[in-house]
Amino acid sequence: MEHITLLIGIxxxxxxxxDFTNGFHDTANAMATTISTGALKPKIAVAMSAVLNLVGAFLSVEVAKTISGGIIDEGAGIRPEVIFAGLVGAIVWNLLTWLAGLPSSSSHALFGGLIGATLVSVGTSGVNADAVVMKVLIPAVAAPIVAGIAATAATRLTYRLARHRAEEDTAKGYRAGQIASAALVSLAHGTNDAQKTMGVITLALITGGALAPQADPPMWVIASAGLAIALGTYLGGWRIIRTMGKGITDIQPPQGFAAQTGAAVTILASSHLGFALSTTQVCSGAVMGSGLGRKGGVVRWSTAGRMVIAWGLTLPAAGLVSAGAAFLAGQGDWGITTVAVLGLAICGAIWAASRRKPVDSSNVNDVAPVESAEPAGVVTAALQTVSPPPAGTTTAGAGTIDGIPAQAAPHSPTPATTAVR
Structure with a gap:
């Protein structure tokens, strides 16, 4: 019994x-557009997001129930070491994609890790396939599309309503709107992602006999999960914030407001329904939608393509890592120790690699120069044929960038850095 108690503690x-890695990995979801447009200073933005993530963790437990008693069958012989292996796989994938600056899904890393470890340990009987399809896979496909469509429509409506107003007259209102919508996304993130860790801890307590099956998360579980994700959020995942804020599209304040509002509504609705969707995919879809919604807007499809590939790899990649970890952990105490040591070594190596080219609050809005210009993407070119850019704005290689001479555009050493991707 003492061994089980110690293992549950681990x-x-x-x-x-x-949960901590989830926080800094997903900070960009709420704050990337707010930081990139200058609506809030980076440190203030992540502090506000951290507080609201903590508050959101206390608002609902529906998603936690989906994790603890939905995707994995808690009565199929799942042991605490299986959950441990699943978490190790999710953490490793989170850190790898953070190092690459890719906003992949922490949620799907967790799901993939738990599913991979369960399949190795107890077989297919331990996974509720219907729940995986209905509450994970379908939302994974639908949520970013819905958020993107909503953001596209909201962006077009926003520009239409303000078309006869001078930019300086609307700047203050858009800044306030961005701050409010970013706060709503942060709150929504707490109601969805913090609960996933609550669900995992609750599942571990159930499998160890400390809680009855189908039990709700205890208050100390809710509080500790909320604090962990808030701390991770405050430290800021600056690499992913740069990708979300500068790498997908050039975001203006009206677009940032529309993208965040569309994402927040989608996340809150899903949390209410108990869908454990990826907030990363929702927010990324909304940002792409805002780029399509602005006349003359540019979406860098090469960056978006890498993100989509990372989304598709997350479940199987985290699952494979966790499957190997589960195999080792099933060998006994030495196997669990080996998994822990290997996990710590991999995480340490990733952290050391990140220090070679650090990204923090001082350089998060810098855009790395592009070695060579990419030709205009087919999708963007077709969209701009229907909705041409406004006068004085070009997208690749011409003399101005959003009305600013290319030579003077901030963070744009050459016209090639703004080529449509």
Whole structure:
């Protein structure tokens, strides 16, 4: 019994570490557009997001129930070491994609990790396939599309309503709107992502006999998960903030407001329904939608394509890592120790690699020069044929960028840096 108690403690600590990585991995979801447009200073933005993530963690437990008693069958012989292995796989994938600056899904890393470890340990009987399809896979496909369409429509409506107003007259209102919508996304993120860790800890307590099956998360679980994700959010995932704020499209304040509002509504609705969707995919879809919604807007499809590839790889990649970890952990104490040591070594190596080219609040809005210009994407070119850019704005290689001479545009050493991707 003492061994089980110690193991459950290790699982709880590992789950909170995952929650921490989830926080800094997903900070960009709420604050990337607000930071990139200058509506809030970077440090203030992440502090506000951290507080609201903590508050959001206390508002609902529907998603936590989906994790603890939906995707994985808690009565199929799942042991705490299986959950431990699943968490290790999710943490490793989170850190790898953070190093690459790719806003992949922390949620799907967790799902993939739990599913991979369960399949190795107890077989297909331990996974509720219907729940995986209905509450994970379908929302994964539908949510970013819905958020993108909503953001496109909201962006076009926003520009239409303000078309006869001078930019300086609307700047203050858009800034306030961005701050409010970013706050709503942060709150929504707490209601969805913090609960996933609550669900994992609750599942560990159930499998260890500390809680009855189908039990709700205890208050201390809710509080610790909320604090862990808030701390991770405050530290800021600056690499992913740069990709979301500068790498997908050139966001103006009206677009940022529309993207964040569309994303927040989608996340809150899904949390209410108990859908454990990826807030990263929702917010990324909304940002792409805002780029399509602005006349003359540019979406960098090469960056978007890399993100989509990362989304598709997340479930199987985290699952494979966790499957290997589960195999080792199933060998006994030495296997669990080996998994822990290997996990720490990999995480340490990733952190050391990130220090070679650090990204922080001082350079998060810098755009890395592009070695060579890419030709205009087919999708963007077709859209601009229907909705040409406004006068004085070009997209690749011409003399101005959003009305600013290319030579003077901030963070744009050459016209090639603004080529449509």
């Amino acid at each position: 699982v709880i600590v590992t789950a909170l570490v995952f």
